[in-house]
Amino acid sequence: MASLFQRRRSKATQVERVRERRHEGFLRYAGFRWAKISGGLCLLIIVSYALIDVTPRHNGGSWYGYTLGTIGAALILWLTALGYRKRKMTRDHWSLKAWTSAHVYLGLSLIIIGTWHTGFQLGWNVHTLAWALMMLVILSGLYGVIVYATLPQALSNNREQMTQMQMLEAIRAFDRQLHSAAQPLTPEDTAPVLAALDEDPFAGGIAARLSGRYPNCATAAAYRALSASRSSDAEARTKVVGLLSQKEAALARLREHLRIRALLEIWLYVHVPLTFALIAALSAHIVSVFFYW
């Protein structure tokens, strides 16, 4: 009876701390708090850039440029820390949604911070490489936000309460039925069915996965072949053709599921490696700046 008998309890219970009455996405988090903060920051930079007179002209090496550069570099490191935060389940109170919200809006503000930091002096050098990588990371992040905002609905609609395991199981069930239904077929008709049975639903490579197009699909081929064939007993063939079309539908659902999931993840394979490239370039940029000082 561990807690049953504690005499006094703290009033603000831990569960209440994460309580929300309704769903609120990361973009709208706390009434667009981070959008406002980030927007304000950008405005501040744009206005102060115009007002502050730096001689001979704005550049990364002025005191103003250093300030923006330091903020920008610190921000990049903090943005990178999201990858750690996401996976480190410490027991204190934090919300990954709040982190993502801040990540997205502060990440976008880097467009202003970084670009204004350069004083618009871009060229073919390591400094500009860092800037370019940063812009690419931001661009990929932007793509991420767009898919996060649009694809979940499609994922939900497509799966119709089925889990990925159940989709696989459904395909296996059709395979089993096909296996017995194909027994009476002629060898000529059996071959494409056997090929369809051998098909690995996950095969097809990255292009097929992302496009959802499987031109070499053995099930579709078997369906075409048997629909056209006249060789086996008609009744048995009709049954197999019916099963093949059902299996095709099940495969289509699974493939659509995998396609959407891939689209939701693939950009992270750009976003994260580019982040590390960025950090490398950024280090080179900082070292070279101090070296040539």
Added chain:
Amino acid sequence: MSEAVKVAIIGSGPAGLSAASRAGQLGMSHILLEKTDHLSDTIFKYQKGKRVLATPERLDLRSDCRFAEGAREYILGNWDEDAANNKVQVAYHAEVAEVSGEKGAFAIKTTKGDVYTAENIVLAIGTQGNPNRMRCEGADLPHIIYQVDDPEDFKDRHITVVGSGDAGIENALGVAEEALENTVTILNRSKDFARAKAKNVADMMEAGENGLMSIRTETQPKKVEPGFLTLETPDGDETIPCDVIVARLGSVAPRGFVESMGIEFTGPDREAFPKLSPIFESTVPGIFVIGALAGYPLIKHCMNQGYDVVEFINGNSDLTPADEKDLAAIFEGLPKKKSVSEWLEYLRTRVSIFADVSPLQMREFMLDSKVAFYRKGDVVFEKGEPGSSLFAIADGFVEVEVGPGVIVPIEQGSIFGEVGLISGRKRGATIRAGADGIFVEVSRTAALKLMASVPGAKRAINRISLERQLLQIFKGGLTVDDLGPVVDTAEVERVPAGKIVLTEGEQGDDVYVIRSGSMVVEKDIGGKPIFLRYLPAGSFFGEMGVLSGAPRNATVKAAVGAELIKLTGESFRKMLAARPQVREATEAAVAERAQMNSFIESRKASYSSAVDLYSDTASFIMKEGLGEATDALLIDENLCVGCDNCEKACADSHEGLSRLDREAGKTFAHLHVPTSCRHCEHPHCMADCPPNVIHRGPDGEVFMEPGCIGCGNCMRNCPYGVIRMEAAPPQKPSLLRWLLTGFGPGPGEPSPKWTKKQLGDEKPKKIAVKCDMCKGIAGGPACVRACPTGAAIRVSPEEFLSIARLDEDTD
């Protein structure tokens, strides 16, 4: 007829075996009667290799047989040796069918017709009962089995499962596992599967659709032959190949058999036990009842009782019970010094609901309770706290803060906290000690057991709870005396989920108070029932009828199985007439509700689709059983990117096992109810936990304290399929190491493959694992904290369906 023995022990489970061993050691003439061909059938039937646990740890074992945590085979092996060493006389295949005679000369007749005579009987037959047998032609053939020990024993066979309750379905699913290549058929006598859990039925249907088994409804076995089974189907008889028949037709509880000996039970409920004296003697002198049948399901208790009961029969009256030191610890902190039995007597005579409790029951139930001394002014509990225990005032009195500044006393001898116990909801008022005093806190399980076994206690608790509930609803303004006539005419009604209690447009003036469960209120707007409101336990409805005499203006139906208290309109009206303030309060409540109704109607006119969506979502949520939830995880699939970070976070904050299955579960309008505990108001999982380790914590969470014995009862009892039996995986390498070197399985629950590789041949024990709402984690539920997009939230149904939500949606 054999020679008379001093004691005959029926049943060779841990209780009976320990009793017979003591008799053997004492040199007392005895016979141990066992219906099967081995000792201890219940444990014999545990899954192979199951780890048997020796809880409660603090209790000392007092027996001539050995027992400590270990594998089933090891324990049974020890007992066989112990039985021989203690010179136990066993008669196998001796199923007792009838007992006659009286103390000194009982005649015990077995199904085979043998008769044993004994001066005393120790009844230790457990609670498993007898499985119902098949009755058709050929029902005695050996390939009919009544349980499946290990599905792997069956490969490439034609198996027919008869009976489609949970046990049958689970067995069928087990043997239908694809790799075993069995041909499985399951038979159901009726059209639907009303007796089984929804989850099991769904799994079975799925297996059926996937061709793993064939499901035959309205079909029963007609004739069994070796290799074949003839079925009686709606389209006539049909013979199918069949090598094994698994019959799961339920079992007959042993109660009827026990009562046939003249032994009385404490009450008619399923939870009742035989009435016993402190030395385990039943209402028939000379027949003693011990073990699970007496209400003690743990093996250690059973064994201790076996020892004790034979000592008692042998005339040893000084034996102190094995639990004496635990009880002494419970009373230790109190200011007065008394012996354990003095304390028990003190409580029994000073608290009215304990008056009819026997000394044996008193001991048992104090072990699950706590007594504490409170100073004047100490807060016992605060309004809004979750809590389901019951308090009794042994000394002093308490003050209840009914409303702001309104204090009502509760006097010595009475109880408080009963609302939490009965409705499962949070505490309704703050309670302080009015003077220095001693209060007993009885855990929910112990209180339910008390109510089931002592009818007087049940009546008292029910009446007090109704009075208090009414006082609570009508805040002040009323006294217990005013309520007398209302309470006297009140009736308790049980309604199943979905049943309509009030129908819109019908005449009626009865008022209902929801004692437990919850209701939904719907109104027909534009030809479609529109959800108006969710009424949790503790609320009332039907009052508009009494006040206005108009027909019911909405339909009220049960969201989940519920208990209602029906007050007659007549008595309610009289009470209102006598107390104008109460009339005013009621009218105010009515006006507020009417306003909300018209609000929804007006919204419906202008924002029809938003209101429809709100209403349909509410119906979906109720259908998913969230009407009995206190806190559930809901995922918005407009936001969920399927990253499963919620599951990973859960696993990483809890011994590496996830307590939720994000993808599984139902979805409506992109609102997804994943498979995860809802922390029910009256948790079904608590119903039958032998070591009693499932509790409700201070945040309202239903959790398991250490001590789970892995019996799987909770998993079977949870209607939502959220409990799994799993062993914690070994420690993973640290996160940083994984991030930097890729070493280890990474965040989240490691794959079974990785775990298996780490463990090698070691088989750790599987225990029940379920969501504990991240109890003790200061930051709160990890699943919610770790969702990057805000898709996962935890809500109570009331919050989620509040009218404010609709307001925002239609703005």
